[in-house]
Amino acid sequence: MQAIVMTETGGPEVLVAREADRPRPGAGQVLVRAEAIPVLFPETKVRSGEFPFPAPLPAVFGFQAAGIVAELGDGVDPSLRGARVVASTSSFGAYAEYVAAEADSVTVIPDGLSTEQAAAALMPGSVTLALLDAARVGPGETVLVEAAATGIGSYLTRLCAAAGARVIGTAGGPEKARLAREHGAHAVIDHTAPDWTDQLTASLAGATIDVVFDSLGGDSLTPLLDVITPLRGRILSYGWLTGAPAQLTATDLILRGLTLTGCAGTAWLAEVAAQRPAALAAVADGRLVPVVDTVFPLAEAAEAHRRLEDRRALGAVLLRP
């Protein structure tokens, strides 16, 4: 079968199209014939070496794949045979024509949803629902969503606006700002402007932010601490697009009565996994709308990574075997 092998850590060029043995499903596993493979932002960090790759290299790359269950390992529910699913691997093996994954990692795709839509929505949808569960955003609250134009940020924007919150989004440049508004942001600040936090503070005119969904990390929140609602303000730290997690100290939080929830690590990812069926249900009933930017042939995985890293994608990037 054709697969994308990661030869070493590095730039997109370390993702190479090769023939590989078709995997056999072990006990408790399914084999999925992949039709749509999402290219996920954290995968770019695994490829570059910023996040660890959990297997010896070279190895077939990729976290998730959507398609048809073609074979069952021992002990797997026979009703899964032929089902349309999104499978989640143990962080490798998904950029391939055939993907082995634990049967309890698969999410069955509801009728009415295409395989591409499910592949595009599963990760951002499940992370968004887990974040909203932790944040408990209420009507009338003011929410800051960083990087609101694509992925998780766009889904947070949509669902917070639907819950009656006032959403202030951040985005890079006019086209991303327009997208964030389309997703439901009431105001958008360009986070590529060096003074964006000053602009945001001025635009609040004395009001405060109740919930921050922090995907930029680094020092971005430090200048905003005094415009987060004292005692009630919640910060959900789930990404570090600037290269480091939120650089806040316990003193920063304690003196203002703020809560910071760390949204990473094994226990958090289990919360995210538990939201996968609900995420696809939210797409099926129209609460979440998958936006696909580009579908690349599987062999062009390196180009797909470049598109994501260069911030050119305006929606999900998929691979088609």
Ligand SMILES: NC(=O)c1ccc[n+]([C@@H]2O[C@H](COP(=O)([O-])OP(=O)(O)OC[C@H]3O[C@@H](n4cnc5c(N)ncnc54)[C@H](OP(=O)(O)O)[C@@H]3O)[C@@H](O)[C@H]2O)c1
């Ligand atoms: N904790 C979790 O469970 C979890 C799970 C999945 C992903 N994540 C993290 O959540 C964040 C967002 O993921 P996503 O899948 O929603 O991403 P995505 O759809 O690929 O969007 C990322 C957006 O971030 C913005 N951005 C800002 N700084 C960037 C930079 N230095 N490089 C690239 N993009 C930059 C870009 O928008 P502009 O052009 O508008 O700046 C880009 O459109 C990432 O940090 C990811 O690692 C966390």
